[in-house]
Amino acid sequence: MTLQPLIFYASLFVLSALVLKAIKHSRRLPPSPWALPIVGHLHLLGPSLHHSFHKLSTRYGPLMSVRIGSVLGVVTSCPDVTKELLKTNDVTFTGRKSSAAIECLTYNSSFAFAPYGPYWQFMKKLSAVELLGSRTLHQFLPVRTNELRELIRFLFEKSKSGQSVNITDELLRFANNIISQMMLSIRCSGKGGQAEECRTLAREVTEIFGEFNISDIIWIFKSFDIQGFNRRFKDIHRRYDSQLENIITNREKLRKEKKESEEKVKDLLDILLDVLENQNSEIKLTRDHVKALCVDFLTAGTDTSSTSLEWSLAELINHPMVLQEAQQELDQVVGRNRLVQESDVPHLPYIQAIIKESFRIHPPIPLISRKAVEDCKIGNYVIPKDTVLFVNLWSMGRDPKIWKNPLEFQPERFLSQSNSEIDVKGLHYQFLPFGTGRRGCPGLSLAMQELPATLAAMIQCFNFKVTSPDGVVDMTERPGLASPRAQDLVCVPVARCAPSILN
Numbered sequence: 317m318t319l320q321p322l323i324f325y326a327s328l329f330v331l332s333a334l335v336l337k338a339i340k341h342s343r344r345l346p347p348s349p350w351a352l353p354i355v356g357h358l359h360l361l362g363p364s365l366h367h368s369f370h371k372l373s374t375r376y377g378p379l380m381s382v383r384i385g386s387v388l389g390v391v392t393s394c395p396d397v398t399k400e401l402l403k404t405n406d407v408t409f410t411g412r413k414s415s416a417a418i419e420c421l422t423y424n425s426s427f428a429f430a431p432y433g434p435y436w437q438f439m440k441k442l443s444a445v446e447l448l449g450s451r452t453l454h455q456f457l458p459v460r461t462n463e464l465r466e467l468i469r470f471l472f473e474k475s476k477s478g479q480s481v482n483i484t485d486e487l488l489r490f491a492n493n494i495i496s497q498m499m500l501s502i503r504c505s506g507k508g509g510q511a512e513e514c515r516t517l518a519r520e521v522t523e524i525f526g527e528f529n530i531s532d533i534i535w536i537f538k539s540f541d542i543q544g545f546n547r548r549f550k551d552i553h554r555r556y557d558s559q560l561e562n563i564i565t566n567r568e569k570l571r572k573e574k575k576e577s578e579e580k581v582k583d584l585l586d587i588l589l590d591v592l593e594n595q596n597s598e599i600k601l602t603r604d605h606v607k608a609l610c611v612d613f614l615t616a617g618t619d620t621s622s623t624s625l626e627w628s629l630a631e632l633i634n635h636p637m638v639l640q641e642a643q644q645e646l647d648q649v650v651g652r653n654r655l656v657q658e659s660d661v662p663h664l665p666y667i668q669a670i671i672k673e674s675f676r677i678h679p680p681i682p683l684i685s686r687k688a689v690e691d692c693k694i695g696n697y698v699i700p701k702d703t704v705l706f707v708n709l710w711s712m713g714r715d716p717k718i719w720k721n722p723l724e725f726q727p728e729r730f731l732s733q734s735n736s737e738i739d740v741k742g743l744h745y746q747f748l749p750f751g752t753g754r755r756g757c758p759g760l761s762l763a764m765q766e767l768p769a770t771l772a773a774m775i776q777c778f779n780f781k782v783t784s785p786d787g788v789v790d791m792t793e794r795p796g797l798a799s800p801r802a803q804d805l806v807c808v809p810v811a812r813c814a815p816s817i818l819n
């Protein structure tokens with residue numbers, strides 16, 4: 317027998333085995349719509365994945381599978397299935413799906429996208445204990461307080477002359493100033509300068525992370541840049557890197573010359589440089605790790621916080637009775653002679669309920685996404701290794717099986733006997749605004765100190781008049797990483813306290 321037929325039969329055998337394996341696998345996958353060759357279900361997905369998944373889930377049930385080009389995903393918006401996936405099988409879903417843009421922009425050294433392993437564990441501990449731990453958050457209370465007072469002062473000025481304010485821009489500047497000062501001790505006070513450039517870059521990163529790159533999802537396009545995506549992220553990376561290098565090099569110089577005052581509160585960059593210089597550190601950090609963490613925190617800590625505040629305020633403007641009730645609570649607990657502060661928040665249950673209700677309807681991260689690091693069996697289904705899991709928080713928040721009148725903004729629901737126990741810490745699987753488990757958000761405490769106090773101060777001092785003819789805020793969402801509002805929120809602040817509240 318010559319060699320050719322042997323090779324032919326061997327190839328046929330291997331091919332059949334592979335096809336059989338693929339069929340067997342696909343049979344055991346959760347249900348899914350018919351897929352097209354190469355693009356899979358891409359033709360069924362719109363620019364907001366959570367909206368498309370929501371629509372498909374109503375047909376394909378609590379756990380469905382989707383093929384986004386060459387990427388296999390499973391989607392759920394059911395609390396019980398989520399619990400089984402993220403609690404019972406928590407170790408399985410500790411991975412994250414990366415992309416060419418993420419790898420480039422985070423120096424392939426990100427904490428947020430790191431595989432579950434020693435580096436991630438080290439950074440998780442460092443974040444919990446030092447970077448975003450209670451001592452650091454307490455040390456930066458003056459930064460948050462000053463930024464809040466600046467915001468309120470600015471709104472008073474505008475209210476004096478009856479001028480409208482682009483609240484979207486102001487909240488973005490506010491949130492970015494807080495995280496930039498904590499991270500790098502820089503703040504943006506006007507147009508231009510290093511802080512302004514870093515803010516612009518953080519925005520560009522958030523935007524590009526929220527977009528689809530065909531080269532990431534369809535393997536035949538892997539080597540092409542048909543959308544000009546690679547060119548864009550490489551340019552952002554070059555500009556961001558030059559800013560970060562500048563800031564870090566200056567800081568290293570100051571540290572060498574010991575020019576920084578002894579009393580200066582260490583910012584997160586100082587904490588990271590301490591670890592970088594520590595020869596005995598459990599994990600040897602590199603300069604890329606430090607820069608990657610700056611990108612991680614500046615990106616994760618800006619839009620999430622500002623869009624949450626914006627949605628909450630927009631809902632209050634559209635629900636004057638809820639606003640009135642919140643203002644009554646503030647008048648009773650704080651009065652109108654001093655500005656509400658973070659330490660008042662535990663005594664403001666209605667304000668806390670408003671923040672939760674806003675998270676429910678407008679989760680800043682609408683889809684939790686994880687990657688399976690091994691095969692996983694759920695009921696009769698098998699979810700293969702490397703599958704991306706999407707938990708659709710947006711859909712869960714609008715599910716009438718979970719929430720009564722889900723499309724209505726009713727903060728009282730979080731004060732009712734049945735729901736009063738539900739908090740944001742990731743233990744209630746119907747409500748996971750900060751995710752859950754090992755990979756839950758490390759910025760939760762910072763956000764939950766910043767957001768209620770900021771919203772409370774804004775409505776303590778002002779009512780907001782919308783400039784649209786019908787006086788109603790348009791609540792349309794646009795695609796984006798932190799599910800932003802389609803239109804900027806522009807309104808005229810009308811003072812309800814004297815500006816002396818800031819004295």
Ligand code: HEM
Pocket residue numbers: 427428429440495612613614616617618620621624680681684685686748749750751752753754755756757758759760762763
């Ligand atoms: C309203 C504010 C915020 C919301 C709603 C939010 C939400 C989330 C969610 C849903 C996740 C995914 C969790 C999971 O997979 O289970 C996450 C991860 C993360 N968040 Fe936040 N976040 C907020 C603010 C912040 C802030 C202020 C920071 C840092 C300064 C931050 C840093 C991170 C990081 C580093 C991760 C990745 C953690 C990991 O993979 O281990 N977030 N966040």
